[in-house]
Amino acid sequence: MNPVMVDVWRGNAVESEHRGSLALLDADGSVVLSLGDIDRPVFPRSAVKALQALPLVESDAADRLQLTDDELAIACASHNGEPAHVRIAAGMLAKAGVDAGVLECGAHWPYHEPTTREMAARGEAPTALNNNCSGKHAGFVCLACALMGWNDAGLNLQRYVKGYVKPEHPVMQEVGDALQSSTGFDLKKAPRGIDGCSIPTYGIPLRHLALAFARFGTGIGLREGQARAARRLREAVARSPFMVGGSDRFDSVVMQRLGERVFCKVGAEGMYCAALPERGLGVAIKISDGNNARAAEVVMAAVIEALVRLDDGEAGLLRGYSDVTLKNWNGIEVGALRAAPALRSALSAQAPAG
Amino acid sequence: MNPVMVDVWRGNAVESEHRGSLALLDADGSVVLSLGDIDRPVFPRSAVKALQALPLVESDAADRLQLTDDELAIACASHNGEPAHVRIAAGMLAKAGVDAGVLECGAHWPYHEPTTREMAARGEAPTALNNNCSGKHAGFVCLACALMGWNDAGLNLQRYVKGYVKPEHPVMQEVGDALQSSTGFDLKKAPRGIDGCSIPTYGIPLRHLALAFARFGTGIGLREGQARAARRLREAVARSPFMVGGSDRFDSVVMQRLGERVFCKVGAEGMYCAALPERGLGVAIKISDGNNARAAEVVMAAVIEALVRLDDGEAGLLRGYSDVTLKNWNGIEVGALRAAPALRSALSAQAPAG
Numbered sequence: 001m002n003p004v005m006v007d008v009w010r011g012n013a014v015e016s017e018h019r020g021s022l023a024l025l026d027a028d029g030s031v032v033l034s035l036g037d038i039d040r041p042v043f044p045r046s047a048v049k050a051l052q053a054l055p056l057v058e059s060d061a062a063d064r065l066q067l068t069d070d071e072l073a074i075a076c077a078s079h080n081g082e083p084a085h086v087r088i089a090a091g092m093l094a095k096a097g098v099d100a101g102v103l104e105c106g107a108h109w110p111y112h113e114p115t116t117r118e119m120a121a122r123g124e125a126p127t128a129l130n131n132n133c134s135g136k137h138a139g140f141v142c143l144a145c146a147l148m149g150w151n152d153a154g155l156n157l158q159r160y161v162k163g164y165v166k167p168e169h170p171v172m173q174e175v176g177d178a179l180q181s182s183t184g185f186d187l188k189k190a191p192r193g194i195d196g197c198s199i200p201t202y203g204i205p206l207r208h209l210a211l212a213f214a215r216f217g218t219g220i221g222l223r224e225g226q227a228r229a230a231r232r233l234r235e236a237v238a239r240s241p242f243m244v245g246g247s248d249r250f251d252s253v254v255m256q257r258l259g260e261r262v263f264c265k266v267g268a269e270g271m272y273c274a275a276l277p278e279r280g281l282g283v284a285i286k287i288s289d290g291n292n293a294r295a296a297e298v299v300m301a302a303v304i305e306a307l308v309r310l311d312d313g314e315a316g317l318l319r320g321y322s323d324v325t326l327k328n329w330n331g332i333e334v335g336a337l338r339a340a341p342a343l344r345s346a347l348s349a350q351a352p353a354g
Numbered sequence: 355m356n357p358v359m360v361d362v363w364r365g366n367a368v369e370s371e372h373r374g375s376l377a378l379l380d381a382d383g384s385v386v387l388s389l390g391d392i393d394r395p396v397f398p399r400s401a402v403k404a405l406q407a408l409p410l411v412e413s414d415a416a417d418r419l420q421l422t423d424d425e426l427a428i429a430c431a432s433h434n435g436e437p438a439h440v441r442i443a444a445g446m447l448a449k450a451g452v453d454a455g456v457l458e459c460g461a462h463w464p465y466h467e468p469t470t471r472e473m474a475a476r477g478e479a480p481t482a483l484n485n486n487c488s489g490k491h492a493g494f495v496c497l498a499c500a501l502m503g504w505n506d507a508g509l510n511l512q513r514y515v516k517g518y519v520k521p522e523h524p525v526m527q528e529v530g531d532a533l534q535s536s537t538g539f540d541l542k543k544a545p546r547g548i549d550g551c552s553i554p555t556y557g558i559p560l561r562h563l564a565l566a567f568a569r570f571g572t573g574i575g576l577r578e579g580q581a582r583a584a585r586r587l588r589e590a591v592a593r594s595p596f597m598v599g600g601s602d603r604f605d606s607v608v609m610q611r612l613g614e615r616v617f618c619k620v621g622a623e624g625m626y627c628a629a630l631p632e633r634g635l636g637v638a639i640k641i642s643d644g645n646n647a648r649a650a651e652v653v654m655a656a657v658i659e660a661l662v663r664l665d666d667g668e669a670g671l672l673r674g675y676s677d678v679t680l681k682n683w684n685g686i687e688v689g690a691l692r693a694a695p696a697l698r699s700a701l702s703a704q705a706p707a708g
Binding site: 004008011015016104105106107109113118120121123129155182194195197201255269287288289290329330331332335 | 357362364365366367369370371372373395396397458459460461462463467470471472473474477485545546547548549550551552555557591623624639642643644645649682683684686689695
């Protein structure tokens with residue numbers, strides 16, 4: 001039974017609660033902290049987009065297409081579908097010589113509600129570029145250029161990328177290899193599902209996900225090309241954090257403030273992964289009931305707050321996410337989301353030295 | 355520890371799970387089925403709007419203002435804020451001689467996304483009439499007419515209703531009394547919070563909530579005026595189920611099909627209450643993590659499916675809510691929401707005789 005990670009207060013009582021599990025490992029595979037079950041495979045969903053982007057940079061695709069920080073960051077993103085995200089994803093496809101017609105992620109209204117309402121006001125419908133995964137998919141298309149050996153982009157590429165979301169396509173084979181080598185978990189043994197954007201997702205234990213992010217943050221345990229790619233992706237996201245999420249999104253706000261000291265990335269169904277390079281640690285979180293906004297995010301905020309050396313302003317920013325005042329439609333304070341006392345206590349034992 | 359009520363499948367594995375508790379009682383207070391903790395007080399939120407509407411009908415307000423089925427139904431609603439809901443709630447206020455300016459529920463964009471996008475396309479902003487609680491609040495305002503003795507509506511009423519969401523206001527006193535007498539739970543001992551629409555919410559055990567809905571569905575154990583009011587509210591909702599929710603909403607769809615055989619009502623934070631009048635039973639459900647759409651609703655569907663005598667078409671409709679195929683943005687089947695096997699098994703022991 002996984003422990004309570006977040007209490008949802010209303011008035012003078014706990015109204016709801018979120019259970020979950022958490023793994024904190026170093027790059028050698030030592031478990032620094034474990035709460036709940038960290039050995040049951042869980043689908044990491046979008047929390048591993050940065051690992052899935054490793055082949056884009058390890059191959060010569062990022063170099064030959066001269067991908068910018070914005071473009072590398074959006075390859076790791078679950079973005080809001082705001083105008084800037086759409087523009088950057090479209091630009092990546094243009095560099096590869098194709099357009100949004102090749103994207104196989106499907107279309108949905110932007111996560112960012114004001115953008116959705118602005119589009120509706122202009123009579124627009126959403127396209128695949130608004131899909132929160134459009135940057136990751138644009139990265140897959142760019143990777144395809146390298147995998148096909150740069151044989152004339154355009155029509156050849158259009159043919160080559162068709163079906164790139166299927167597990168047997170060369171693009172997904174590369175992406176799966178990166179996931180397997182970074183996590184050290186044999187994907188042949190993994191539970192398997194289809195992700196929201198139609199690519200395969202593999203069940204991987206939190207222990208292995210945290211290990212992968214300890215490696216991603218330090219380079220330790222990765223082959224040389226992967227370690228270089230990880231470093232370049234972390235730098236790109238630190239310089240362009242808006243691209244990884246968007247307005248008011250935790251990942252963007254926190255990395256805007258903390259830069260390369262934290263790499264964090266949300267995934268669907270209550271998943272969160274992070275690298276804390278200064279501490280040499282990787283983090284993986286799964287909320288049992290799948291809640292992101294008010295559970296996984298609260299836990300990740302509490303982890304960063306406890307484990308990363310922060311100044312007062314930074315600590316205040318994180319506390320605003322780990323101890324959240326809830327207001328109703330009239331702006332009246334009605335309750336709070338709070339990292340559970342047992343979680344706080346376990347994390348405080350891992351505070352940075354000195 | 356509350357048991358797993360709903361499994362969320364992806365591919366060949368359970369990805370997430372929702373725990374919760376359930377009480378099934380008859381109007382004499384006998385527990386027919388109990389899963390998890392049914393004695394801890396929980397905030398029932400909007401699941402008790404029908405109980406909160408009892409004074410509107412037990413007083414002479416509904417009669418003197420000649421409230422229609424649509425109007426009585428929307429007084430029990432958490433509606434979508436669609437144009438028809440706005441029109442009916444505004445009409446109730448007009449009958450009382452006031453306008454939407456008296457509403458103290460706050461404004462929010464309609465729950466129904468196409469309506470929100472249509473409003474945005476017309477350059478409109480949401481008002482308190484779009485608030486999912488506007489009908490309940492319009493009912494409170496109508497009740498105020500009766501409580502002030504019908505002394506000239508208009509300006510007097512505007513003065514009288516001011517602050518009607520506060521626990522000490524005569525309107526909330528009446529509403530609290532109805533809640534206490536129907537549930538048989540002493541609200542002075544209850545945890546207390548402020549609801550989304552700013553009225554007080556009191557923590558009440560599922561045992562007492564299920565009892566109240568057994569009484570609501572049968573009249574047994576209610577004073578005569580309350581029993582008549584309960585019957586009239588049930589009839590109104592059965593005739594105007596759209597008003598209680600709206601397009602594609604479980605409560606509206608199910609009551610449209612089953613009429614007076616089921617009265618069910620969702621509440622925030624994973625709450626559900628129902629009356630099954632043919633069985634003489636009341637139901638109360640709380641999902642521990644607060645999830646409505648994919649947990650409380652699945653459990654309520656499984657309850658109705660198992661306990662109410664249904665024809666094949668009706669059973670198929672309910673099965674579509676208790677065993678839900680999940681598709682991604684491309685319409686590919688990726689998983690399922692399923693009432694947990696232990697829940698199904700416990701419910702099947704309560705199937706209707708013969």
